[in-house]
Amino acid sequence: MRMGRIAATLGLALSLTGAAAYATAAGIDDPRRADYFKDFAGKTIAFVPVTMGIDLTEGWAAVMKQQADRLHMKLEIRDPHFSADAGAQAITSLISEKPDVLVVHNPDVNSYARLLKRAEAAGIHVIQINMRSNYNSDVYVGADWIGIGEAEANAVLEKCGPGTSQKVAILQGQPTSGSDSGMMKGADNVFSKHPEIKVVANLAGEWDATKAQSIISTVIQQNPDLCGVVGFWDVMDLGAAAAIKQSGKPIVLVTSGGGEQMACDNVAKGVFYKEIAYQVMNQGRDINDMIATVLETGLPAGKLKAVIYSPQLVISKESLHPGLCWSAAALKK
Amino acid sequence: MTIGEWATGLRYRYVPDHVVGEVLGRKWVDNVVPITLLAAVVIYLTATIPNFISLGNLSDISRQIGEFxxxxxxxxxxxxxxxxxxxxxxxxxxxxxxxxxxxxxxxxxxxxxxxxxxxxxxxxxxxxxxxxxxxxxxxxxxxxxxxxxxxxxxxxxxxxxxxxxxxxxxxxxxxxxxxxxxxxxxxxxxxxxxxxxxxxxxxxxxxxxxxxxxxxxxxxxxxxxxxxxxxxxxxxxxxxxxxxxxxxxxxxxxxxxxxxxxxxxxxxxxxxxxxxxxxxxxxxxxxxxxxxxxxxxxxxxxxNGLVRLGLESGASSMVVGLVLLFAIGIDVRWSKWRHRLRAKVYVSPAYLKLPPAPKFIAGASSPYAINDRLRDVEIIGMKEVDGPEDVILDEDGHLYCGVRHGEIVRFLAPDHVRREVYAHVGGRPLGMAFDRAGALVVCIAGMGLYRVDRDRKAQKLTAETNRSPLSIIDDSRMRLADDLDIAPDGKIYFSEATVRYGFEEWVVDALEGRGNGRIICYDPATSSTRTVLRNLLFANGVCVAHDNKSVLFAETWGCRVSRYWLEGPKAGRVEPVISDLPGYPDNINRGSGGAYWVALAGTRTPSYDLAMTMPGFRRRMARRVAADEWLFPNVNIGCVVHFDESGEILETLWDAEGENHPAITSMREHRGYLYLGGVTNNRIGRLKLADADPNWTGPRSYWGATP
Amino acid sequence: MFGRIKSALVSQERIVLVTAVILFCVFSLFLKGFLSAANLLTLVRSVSVLGVLGVAMAIVVIGRGVDLAIVATYAMSAAWTLRLATQGVAIGPALLLGLALAVAVGLINGLLIAFAEIPALFATLGMAAFVYGFVRFALVPLVVVYMPANAASISWIGGGFVAGVPTPILLFALVAFLGHAFLAFTKAGRFIYAMGDNFAAARNSGAPVRGLIVLQYALSAAIAYVAGIITATAVSSVNTNVVNSSLIYDVILVVVLGGIGLSGGRGGIRNVLVGTLLIGILLNGMTIMNIQYTLQNVIRSLILLSAIVLDSLVNPRDEQTEQQGDI
Incomplete structure (x- = not known):
């Protein structure tokens, strides 16, 4: 009897455990999961960068591609290759093709503004990255340019204090771009508080290293005692670095960029004093999150108006460590 | 006729070889390359990009096309x-x-x-x-x-x-x-x-x-x-x-x-x-x-398509570069080879089977037997005229002929010794006729139909006819107006020998043996011109019949004279008059006694007749052999044929030795004499006709007694 | 006779040379620091790559051609070399492969022009677009290629000094010397002059014109590769986007400004040197005068314009002697 009770108890216990084990294996279904995947499957994301083939756009595209593949979405890239006109053509035809989300990297604040408005009117969610336009679309994901401008100016100030010539050159990319107007504002904010700093040149290198090299070597010849250069994009600023190297003078070069391996290498070599980086991989994830958000919430295009400023990462000799930067070349392998 | 010949005949009758050369000669074929390219681009992009040719996209692209x-x-x-x-x-x-x-x-x-x-x-x-x-x-x-x-x-x-x-x-x-x-x-x-x-x-x-x-x-x-x-x-x-x-x-x-x-x-x-x-x-x-x-x-x-295709960086530049190279390459080749190709394929011989030629050797039983009747002609204007294709006399007996210098020369009656330039017309005068008012109407090679009135002013009558709807070359313009005659109602019937070649290329038309000639009618009352008959084998002599009810015309490479009915039950129809001439007929003119004269500019040869049934052979020759070594029709010796209304041959006049008048392209009867002209001659001949009406003149035959 | 003497005295080369000398003297007198050795080295250095490209272009132009693909070859072959090195290919083989790419481009140019008989202007224009596109598409996926660490052994090419003279200047001198030797002393070089002077006469007298055309484009591509490596090692990177810039026009200007007529058969490497120096003096002088970079470009273009206007005034062309289709 006792044995029987024990056995019964055991049996019950066992069966309970078994049931419990079974319950553990089955888990609890998440009722939103299926909807989640359904929301995305078959959706189309279109990406119009300024150009492909540079670290920033390749990075963003790679991260977007990962999410698109995971959620069975289609990512279409239209490469206008530095031509605002070709980009406008691409966006115009995309408007008639009606992708669900349009991710745009503006060459300047005007060229696409009207088209982006039209796109949202046509029901396409527009996400602008890093370089915004005059039109505020659903989402802006990108660097806090004013903050970066301030950080760059401050970094130059560290090296060009009293005792130096305090002469600084500013090398813009393209003054009408969304990034430059912000960085310029940031730099102004700082330099206006430091009247001792003389901005001896403020020129545009048009994102081109060769042009940057000619400009900066000219500036150096005109101002042999130049103390610092505030550059607006690391890829272009390599040209400025070459000019500085050729002059053989100890000129401080501060830059900003996407935190690609090249930046870390050049900071390590002392070519760049500091790079104020917006981390492209993290920006890519922000873009992905915002793509997911606009698609999931089901809000009509043009209603959301969200902004995500990427946090700044200061790459300097002190902060350097392996893995700090990401590699664009690795993406292309 | 063997089956092979029959098949060859069909093949050359229905396959329009000549179109290729004519197309290549048109200016608009230059556009073939870009049009093909455009079509290729459109087809490719439409096939690869969904909705490429949609209204929305077209209007978007067109905004950029407009600026560009x-x-x-x-x-x-x-x-x-x-x-x-x-x-x-x-x-x-x-x-x-x-x-x-x-x-x-x-x-x-x-x-x-x-x-x-x-x-x-x-x-x-x-x-x-x-x-x-x-x-x-x-x-x-x-x-x-x-x-x-x-x-x-x-x-x-x-x-x-x-x-x-x-x-x-x-x-x-x-x-x-x-x-x-x-x-x-x-x-x-x-x-x-x-x-x-x-x-x-x-x-x-x-x-x-x-x-x-x-x-x-x-x-x-x-x-x-x-x-x-x-x-x-x-x-x-x-x-x-x-x-x-x-x-x-x-x-x-x-x-x-x-x-x-x-x-x-x-x-x-x-x-x-x-x-x-x-x-x-x-x-x-x-x-x-x-x-x-x-x-x-x-x-x-x-x-636009390349941006839309979303190609990887560089691919579009690569494609544009390739397209440019390809298009320019084709264009260079095209403009370089087009003319050469055209020169090669423009000549497109056709199949032509002539009826057996009557024998004309001396002593033969046919009426064409060679004789020496033209040996003793009188010579007019020796070395003073160059190529009098046609000769004509007015009622007063003045002798007119066209010469190569673009002039109409007149030899004054009665002895035809004094020579004067009657009118300068600027082109090579060929056939001539007097109209009712006594003005000279002339066919001028390359220029068309002209009229020289009695105060010697030349004036264009027509140089254009209605264009055939399916013709590739522009056949409205006249290239080679050849001979004419005038009907009592004033309508001028004239021949254009060929629409594909100019006067200097007559021999190429012979080689082709395709019906490129036509008869055109100009009506001075309405100043209208229309083509009456097409596809004639080098339409040449034209002569209104004595009864004014039909027009006789000669087809040189067809070696025949036919009649085109103007009125009567057969109006508008063509029937043969002489279908087996031994040579190549040129001008036809009226003679006394209701008869006609036709000049044979040359004689047929068996080899050339055979070659005309072998278009492939002639095409190979035209492509591979230099033009001066081509097989030519024999135009070294000819004769004058006298025939009646029914086509019966009355007599033939030859210059057996070929001294004075080896080749004859025209003759006119006037008051018992026959005047002879030749397109390559440097003289005009005059022959006394034994049994002709000594009072018969051309103008009177047409227009009656002088007004 | 008098006319010939006159035109020899006031040829475009002379005008440009005199302009350059006058500018040099004026700058030396009035600009502080212009005449210093360091500045003169900077002056030449800044134009030495342009000069090397000018030599390449000159060889083609003298043979009555033009090579618009020169900048594409210059940038893309160098970019591929760096890309190969980045992918782990040893620098030696990478250099050879880059050279092979450049020469292949030159050969194709030559074949298109000599055998397909496509006008040089368009053959090389098309090839420029094709080469850029093909290399970006198939070989170098990024716009900018950086010099990897394993290529440091060649960084002296663009960044080194020999006896205080920057290596780009020395390489420019070497290329100019070799180019001059080729044009002046080899049979092929003399034939290129003959071909440029009167193409039909050269062909009829037995010069192997087709082979020569292929040769001159291959040579120009190879020299462009040298220029590419100088730039790549000087800036430690290659920006392939330079293909879409106006550099090609600068190269043509250097050549034509020096007095090598686009109709061929005239001039020599000396003219390239003159043209390059004028540009160098101008740029350097304006820089020292503290003229803004963008304004410098305007002034430079204006001076170039006046040079060709002056040439046309002293050597006027005539409607009667004008060659049809000679643009």
Missing amino acids: GLIVIGMTVVMIAGGIDLSVGSNFALANVTALALLNVARWPVAASVVATLGVGALAGLVNGLLIGFLKLRAFLTTLVILTLVRAIVEFLLQIYSVRIASSDVEAPAWDFLGAGSVLGAPVSVIALAAVALAAQVALTRLRIGWRIMAVGGSRRAAYNAGIPVPATVCLTYVVSGVLTSLAGVLYAARLSGAGPDTGLGLELNVVTAALLGGNSVGGGRGSVGKALMGAVIVSLLT
Whole structure:
């Protein structure tokens, strides 16, 4: 009897455990999961960068591609290759093709503004990255340019204090771009508080290293005692670095960029004093999150108006460590 | 007839070989390459891009085509005048920044901004034009320097204005309309392009200035020597290019409102590519607005399609480069080989089976047997005439003939010794006839039908007939009017020997043996011309029958004389009169006693007759053997044949020795004498006819007693 | 006779040379620091790559051609070399492969022009677009290629000094010397002059014109590769986007400005040196005068313009002697 009770108890216990084990294996279904995947499957994301083939756009595209593949979405890239006109053509035809989300990297604040408005009117969610336009679309994901401008100016100030010539050159990319107007504002904010700093040149290198090299070597010849250069994009600023190297003078070069391996290498070599980086991989994830958000919430295009400023990462000799930067070349392998 | 011959006959009757050569001879075949390319691009893009040819996308693309096309038209105008304008890319950017700066920064009204921008474009073009037209700088280098200069100015302006342009946005409906508006569904830029294209087409093809531009491009030196103001003309083309480029720049500015440094960068290459792909040639001489538009559409579709295909970086540049190389390669080969190919395939022999030739050797039983009747002719105008194809006498007995110098020469009655130039007509006179008023009506090779009235003034009657609907070559124009005759109602029936060849190429028409000739009727009452009979084998002699109810005509390579009924039960029908002449008949004329004369310009030979049944053989010969070694029809010896209304041969007159009149192309009977002419002779013969009516004259036979 | 003497005295080369000398003297007198050795080295160094490209272009132009693909070859072959090195190929083989790419481009140019008889202007224009596109598409996926660490052994090419003279200047001198030797002393070089002077006459008298055309484009491509490596090692990177810039026009200007007519058969490497120096003096002088970079470009273009206008004034062209289709 006792044995029987024990056995019964055991049996019950066992069966309970078994049931419990079974319950553990089955888990609890998440009722939103299926909807989640359904929301995305078959959706189309279109990406119009300024150009492909540079670290920033390749990075963003790679991260977007990962999410698109995971959620069975289609990512279409239209490469206008530095031509605002070709980009406008691409966006115009995309408007008639009606992708669900349009991710745009503006060459300047005007060229696409009207088209982006039209796109949202046509029901396409527009996400602008890093370089915004005059039109505020659903989402802006990108660097806090004013903050970066301030950080760059401050970094130059560290090296060009009293005792130096305090002469600084500013090398813009393209003054009408969304990034430059912000960085310029940031730099102004700082330099206006430091009247001792003389901005001896403020020129545009048009994102081109060769042009940057000619400009900066000219500036150096005109101002042999130049103390610092505030550059607006690391890829272009390599040209400025070459000019500085050729002059053989100890000129401080501060830059900003996407935190690609090249930046870390050049900071390590002392070519760049500091790079104020917006981390492209993290920006890519922000873009992905915002793509997911606009698609999931089901809000009509043009209603959301969200902004995500990427946090700044200061790459300097002190902060350097392996893995700090990401590699664009690795993406292309 | 064997089955093989029958098949050959069918094959050459129904396969239109001659069309190939004729197509290759037309100017519009030049457009085959760009049209094929355009079709290929459209087909490829439609197949690979969903909705590529949808209304929405077309209207989007067309807005860009509109801007681009304007610049290509400007470039084409420059290229037609023999220049090139590389500065368009910078001028475009200059117009963009000027328009935006005036509108957004200076706050000018839209109309003023647009006009001022066009003015700036004109100025840039004027600089090019002054340097190249008046200072005679090289176009390539000069516009290259202007390209860098204007680009530098643009960058300088951008440095000053770009931020201010970007930070202010002007609300102007007119401006928005320019950039985004449509009229009846067509974007503004397309309307502008259509208007400009129409104007340019009219100017280039219909106005004096366009002809001057064409002339300068065709041959600058000749244009200069012809008194065309070359510098001003050249200068103008650059101004046109500058204005059109800045117009495109304004439209671009209105569309995007962005003042970036990349605006128009490398545009000049696309524009030159488009102009070339359309078929315009560098260095002038070949070009049109249509070609420009075609090139612009090809390049625009291609660049748009490549962006839409979402290809990896570089792929589109690769494709554009390949297309350019391919198109230019084809174009070079094409223009190089087209003429050679045409020369090879233009001659397209047909199958021609003649009935067996009657024997004409001396002593043969046929009426054609060779005799020596022409040995003792009197000679008129020895070495004073060169090639009197036809001779004719008026009622007073004056003898007229045409000569190679483009004149009609008259030998005065009664002895025909004194010679005078009766009229200068400018072309080679062939057949002649007197009309009721006594004016001389003449067929002139290459010119058409002319009339020389009694006060010796030449006047054109007709040089054009109705064009056959399916003819590739333009057969409305007369190439080789040959012989004529006049019906009592004044209608002039005349033959055109061939529509495919000119007078000097008569032998090629012989080789071809295709019915290229025709009979045409000109009615002076209505001044109308119409083709009566087509597809005749070298239509030659024409003669209105004695009863005026039909017209006799000779077909030289067909070796026959036929009758075309003007009235009566058989009106409009053709029936044979003599179908087996032993030679090649030329002019037919009336004779006394209700008979006719026909001249045989040469005699048939068995080898040539055989060759006419072997078109493949003749084609090979035409392609592979030099023209002076071709098999020729025998035109070294001929005769005069006298026949009656039914086609019965009355007699033949030969010059067996071939001393005086080996080849005869015409003869006229006049008061008992027969006058002989020959297209290669240097004399006119006169033969006393034994049993002819001594009072019979041609004019009286036609028009009765002299009015 | 008098006309010939006159035109020899006031040829475009002379005009440009005199302009350059006058500018040099004026700058030396009035600009502080212009005449210093360091500045003169900077002056030449800044234009030495342009000069090397000018030599390449000159060889083609003298043979009555033009090579618009020169900048594409210059940038893309160098970019591929760096890309190969980045992918782990040893620098030696990478250099050879880059050279092979450049020469292949030159050969194709030559074949298209000599055998397919496509006008040089368009053959090389098309090839420029094709080469850029093909290399970006198939070989170098990024716009900018950086010099990897394993290529440091060649960084002296663009960044080194020999006896205080920057190596780009020395390489420019070497290329100019070899180019001059080729054109002036070899049979092929003399034939290139003959071909440029009168193509039909050269062909009829037995010069192997087709082979020569292929040769000159291959040579120009190879020299462009040298220029590419100098730039790549000087800036430690290659920006392939330079293909879409106006550099090609600068190269043509250097050549034509020096007095090598685009119709061929005239001039020599000396003319390239003159043209390059004028540009160098101008740029350097304006820089020292503290003229803004963008304004410098405007002034430079204006001076170039006046040079060709002056040439046309002293050597006017005539409607009667003008060659048809000679643009």
